[in-house]
Structure formats: structure tokens, C-alpha cells
Amino acid sequence: MPKTSETKRIGRPRSEEARAAILVTTWQLLQTTPLKKLSIEAIAREAGVGKTTIYRWWPSKAAVAVDAFIAQVEAVLPFPDAETVAESLVLQVQQVVKAFQGDVGRIVAGIVAEGQDDPEALVSFRDRFLNPRRDVARQVIQQGIDSGEFDASLDPNMAMDILYGPIYYRLLLQHLPLDSEFGTALSLRVLNCLSP
Numbered sequence: 535m536p537k538t539s540e541t542k543r544i545g546r547p548r549s550e551e552a553r554a555a556i557l558v559t560t561w562q563l564l565q566t567t568p569l570k571k572l573s574i575e576a577i578a579r580e581a582g583v584g585k586t587t588i589y590r591w592w593p594s595k596a597a598v599a600v601d602a603f604i605a606q607v608e609a610v611l612p613f614p615d616a617e618t619v620a621e622s623l624v625l626q627v628q629q630v631v632k633a634f635q636g637d638v639g640r641i642v643a644g645i646v647a648e649g650q651d652d653p654e655a656l657v658s659f660r661d662r663f664l665n666p667r668r669d670v671a672r673q674v675i676q677q678g679i680d681s682g683e684f685d686a687s688l689d690p691n692m693a694m695d696i697l698y699g700p701i702y703y704r705l706l707l708q709h710l711p712l713d714s715e716f717g718t719a720l721s722l723r724v725l726n727c728l729s730p
Contacts, residue, residue: 555581556588560602565637569599569644596648596655600662603641607633607663613670619678620728623697624721626671630701631717639705639712646706668694675728684728697724 559581563572574595578585592598611629616622634642642659649656675693678684684693700720704712 549587552581552583552587553591556583556591556598557602557605560598561606564599564602564641564644569596569641569648572599574598594652594654596645596652597658599641599645599648600655600658603638603645604663607638611667613667613674619674619681619683620725622674623671623678623725624718627697627701627721627724628714628717630698631712631714631720634701634705635712643705646702671697678728682730685730688728693724693728696727697721 556577560572560577563576563580567576572595574585574588577595577598578588581588588598592601611633614622614625614629616625633639645655645659649659671694672690675684675688675690679686679688679690697720701712701717704710704716710716
């Protein structure tokens with residue numbers, strides 16, 4: 535029988551309160567538990583929901599972790615407005631470095647590490663977090679090219695890799711500190727490379 539507006543849905547409706555509780559709980563668990571050791575069972579138990587409730591929204595623990603991560607960092611990593619494109623990029627790099635110094639960075643590293651065994655985790659992180667931010671950065675860099683602030687032959691994708699790649703390199707390998715001095719020096723050095 536075809537569904538009509540009168541047809542009642544079978545089963546319990548998804549609760550936004552349960553979804554929010556799962557995300558908050560996952561974030562809290564990630565403060566003390568590496569993603570590799572986190573389980574859907576632990577999330578369900580701590581959030582007071584069944585495992586099936588979690589699987590209604592997410593296919594894996596990594597997907598839950600990515601959404602919990604995004605819910606926490608979305609507000610602290612906006613692309614800042616500034617008078618020039620260069621200044622905007624400098625401020626944004628400093629924001630990313632600052633955010634990645636603590637739990638946020640540790641959790642990003644955990645998601646990337648998990649992605650080596652679970653490609654879906656990496657795809658989820660890339661599609662839901664990284665690519666939307668790269669799209670914004672690409673637009674900002676393109677504005678700099680169009681205005682003459684940056685080299686006209688600049689490839690925006692290459693510029694982003696030059697700008698953000700060293701942050702992830704230090705985050706993942708921990709060979710040198712990921713600190714504010716590094717963030718400032720990196721952004722200024724890269725701006726020299728991007729300028730005409």
C-alpha cells in the first residue's frame with residue numbers, strides 16, 4: 535500500500551534528544567578513550583540508548599566520532615573576516631593551530647589513524663569536515679588571486695596543501711611542537727610564497 539500523509543510510521547521516531555546525547559557522550563568519551571578503543575557499546579551505555587539507535591544514524595563508531603568532533607569544533611573554527619585575504623589566512627591558520635593543540639588535535643589524529651584501517655572513517659572526516667573547509671579556503675585564496683594580492687598563476691589546491699599540510703604533519707608525527715610560534719611563522723612564510 536503506498537504511503538500517504540495519513541499513513542503512520544512504523545517503529546519509534548528518531549529522537550533528536552537521543553542523537554544529541556550520543557554526540558555529547560561520544561565527545562566526552564573521546565576525551566579519555568582513544569578512538570581505536572572506543573566502542574558503539576560504550577557510547578550506547580553512557581548515552582542511555584540502544585546500539586540500534588546509534589546505527590540508525592551512523593554506520594560506524596568513526597562516523598559518530600566525526601559528527602561529535604564537528605559538533606564541537608564548528609563554532610571555534612570559522613574562517614575569520616579581515617581587511618585583506620592575507621590577514622584572513624593568517625588568522626585562520628592561527629585558529630587551526632590553537633584548536634589542534636589540545637583534545638581537538640588528539641581526536642583528529644585518532645580519526646586519521648583510524649582511517650588507515652577503516653577507509654570509511656577517513657572518507658567521513660574528509661567529506662564532512664575537511665572538504666567543506668577547503669571549499670571556503672579555496673574561495674578566499676581565489677579572491678586573493680582575483681584581487682592581485684596573490685600570484686595569478688597560483689593553484690588554490692596547492693596553496694591549501696602548502697598552508698595546512700605542515701599543521702597536519704606536526705600533529706600526526708609530533709616531531710616538533712604545534713604551537714602559536716609555529717602557526718605565526720608558517721602563515722607568514724606561506725604568504726611570501728603566495729604573493730606575486
